[in-house]
Amino acid sequence: MYSRFQSALKFIKYYNKASNSRGHGIHSPFVFQFITKILNDKTKYADYKKMESLRKTLLSDPTILSIKDLGAGSAANNTKERSISSIASHSVKPGKFGQLLFRMVKQYQPQTILELGTSLGVTTSYLSLANPTANVISLEGSDAIAGQAKKNFDSLNLKNIRLVVGDFNDTLEPLLATLPSIDFAFIDGNHRKEPTIKYFTSILSHSHSSSVLILDDIHWSAEMEEAWEYCRKHTEVRLSIDLFFMGALFFRNEILEKQHFSIRF
Numbered sequence: 393m394y395s396r397f398q399s400a401l402k403f404i405k406y407y408n409k410a411s412n413s414r415g416h417g418i419h420s421p422f423v424f425q426f427i428t429k430i431l432n433d434k435t436k437y438a439d440y441k442k443m444e445s446l447r448k449t450l451l452s453d454p455t456i457l458s459i460k461d462l463g464a465g466s467a468a469n470n471t472k473e474r475s476i477s478s479i480a481s482h483s484v485k486p487g488k489f490g491q492l493l494f495r496m497v498k499q500y501q502p503q504t505i506l507e508l509g510t511s512l513g514v515t516t517s518y519l520s521l522a523n524p525t526a527n528v529i530s531l532e533g534s535d536a537i538a539g540q541a542k543k544n545f546d547s548l549n550l551k552n553i554r555l556v557v558g559d560f561n562d563t564l565e566p567l568l569a570t571l572p573s574i575d576f577a578f579i580d581g582n583h584r585k586e587p588t589i590k591y592f593t594s595i596l597s598h599s600h601s602s603s604v605l606i607l608d609d610i611h612w613s614a615e616m617e618e619a620w621e622y623c624r625k626h627t628e629v630r631l632s633i634d635l636f637f638m639g640a641l642f643f644r645n646e647i648l649e650k651q652h653f654s655i656r657f
């Protein structure tokens with residue numbers, strides 16, 4: 393994991409290099425639409441309020457969970473006993489990004505959505521609320537964390553989420569074998585190079601031209617940057633967008649020439 397100083401330098405470099413967030417000078421119609429309809433959609437959807445109120449509750453919940461740490465996770469992730477409030481503040485994606493994924497799902501209307509790394513289920517719930525007719529499947533390795541996520545789904549009355557508990561190494565491939573294809577995937581667990589590439593490769597073999605794959609924390613460590621480089625340069629990826637805290641990969645057949653953008657967000 394990079395130090396705060398290294399991360400700050402990386403962010404400054406990205407910010408200086410990235411295209412502005414208004415879409416000026418972007419000639420790709422698909423990317424222009426991504427910027428104007430998704431990145432810059434400032435609508436205050438009612439579901440945001442619901443989710444951020446749940447986050448607030450979790451951030452002040454002192455309940456201690458006994459967890460097994462399966463991956464290179466967040467900054468304060470090595471202890472065996474963690475409070476819900478600590479997990480909510482260190483491991484859960486901030487609202488800005490949950491809401492971005494919500495808008496992507498609203499725009500692209502994927503039917504089968506896969507998340508690797510449920511944590512407390514906050515981002516999972518954003519994905520679920522964005523398309524209540526979709527099947528959202530989320531994978532989590534820790535029983536105790538998954539138990540809390542399940543409580544959160546119940547409290548929000550979300551009916552379209554399937555939670556699969558176990559190490560991704562044991563759950564991902566058998567799950568993929570039962571699904572027709574993956575339309576949207578968010579890889580947000582076990583931030584190491586080889587596992588990330590392995591998850592990408594597995595999901596890629598169940599993807600199609602309209603699938604969208606989001607990789608989290610692509611500049612979190614040298615290993616994650618290497619994994620991101622590998623994924624975005626893969627021949628089947630037609631378009632990659634670097635948003636610094638996450639990266640988006642598209643496989644669209646109509647994009648004939650491989651494209652890569654860094655966009656401020």
Ligand SMILES: C[S@@+](CC[C@H](N)C(=O)[O-])C[C@H]1O[C@@H](n2cnc3c(N)ncnc32)[C@H](O)[C@@H]1O
Nearest residue numbers: 462463484485509511515533559560580581582
């Ligand atoms: C960063 S958190 C996920 C945050 C969540 N996507 C969100 O935005 O709210 C990563 C989660 O992945 C789980 N995890 C990490 N490595 C794993 C593995 N190898 N198998 C299963 N779960 C794993 C951790 O237990 C942790 O809860």
